[in-house]
Amino acid sequence: MRELRRLPMPDGPAVREVLPALRAALAGTGPALLPGAAGSDPAVLGQLGSAEDTTAVVVETSGSTGLAKQVMLSAEALRASANATHARLGGQGHWLLAMPAHHIAGIQVLIRALLANTEPGVLALAGGFRAQAFADAAERVLREPGRHYTALVPTQLVRLLDEGGAGLAALSRFDAVLLGGAATPSSLRARAEQHGVPVVTTYGMSETAGGCVYDQHPLAGVRIEVDSTTPDGSGAITIAGPMLAHGYRGEPEQTAQAFASGRFHTGDLGRLLPDGRLEVLGRADDMIVTGGVNVPPVLVERALAGVPGVREVCVLGVPNREWGAAVGAAVVPTGSEPDLEELRGAVREQVGKAAVPKQFVFVPELPLRGPGKPDREILRNLFTPSA
Secondary structure, eight states: OOEEEEEEOOSGGGGGGGHHHHHHHHHTSSOEEEEEOTTOOOOEEEEOOGGGTTEEEEEEOOOTTSSOOEEEEEHHHHHHHHHHHHHHHTSOEEEEEOSOTTSHHHHHHHHHHHHHTOOOEEOOOTTOOOHHHHHHHHHHHHTSSSEEEEEEOHHHHHHHHHHOHHHHHHHTTSSEEEEOSSOOOHHHHHHHHHTTOOEEEEEEEGGGTEEEEETTEEOTTOEEEEEEOSTTOOEEEEEESTTOOOOBTTOHHHHHHHTGGGSEEEEEEEEEOTTSOEEEEEEGGGOEEETTEEEOHHHHHHHHHTSTTEEEEEEEEEEETTTEEEEEEEEEESSSOOOHHHHHHHHHHHTOGGGSOSEEEEOSSOOEETTTEEOHHHHHTTSOTTO
């Protein structure tokens, strides 16, 4: 039986000190690891069962879709994900870690660096994400020969674009900038590309060892299916491939349900486009049913994000006595508040009358949880129920 040990992940360059333990876990010569935030207790968490012996890393989910789970990933799954990423991006290279190392996106940056036999650059985040600090950390990576990569969440990209200067200049020198953790509005991507930032949008989760669909196309070995139940071809997304986790620690019933028939049932909705691309419509749990009409929040967010003066937006359902739920939009403006009629008009034209938000709140920034997802529970409390 294999020992499971919690591994605190220090902030900043000190995180490189955990690389030997991570390498040993992947090689099977050391205990399995459960990465934790800096300062967590480096305790032995027990022994893995015989059915779990292939586990190399256990990742705690952010709990954004319910109670947090402990996802068990084998070395083979982690390597498959990292190798498929390098194959899609054009080969191994030098990586900059710019997000917390105990989430799957951060862990994978470290694993990709290990497989490439390169030392990762690391951005300290304890004081918040700062453009100049990003530029300084990036410079140490960019001076190395070869290809250069980093991974960000949309909020980090927005801040670099807004501030410009050295941070944005450094970002544009990378060969690829993976962008995940939350939906990326097309307007944000277009803005980044105008500044020469080579954005690659990603879709995935801890259960798939990180991103497994890049720019809407599955990575090598990944098989996507959509159980379509609607005229527009949308339905539940399931994923198969060599990078799948083999279950949740201590949760056999949830494991059997989520990984039935060798596929991971994501809980997300999407549709396969005629050219094979996957369009993700968001969590099934987040679907807003208002007056009997299903409204995918991501479509409303896309419409609002394209309105001038909108920096970021999160759309969610607000309890409403008349409609069951009303569409609410939390908007981060770039300066003065955008015109409400222009916001409503964009949604009405692009998504439909039923999707027009009945409430808007303007906030200086979106509260985040986990690796960069908007905290919908905090935002929901900003709206007035039954308005």
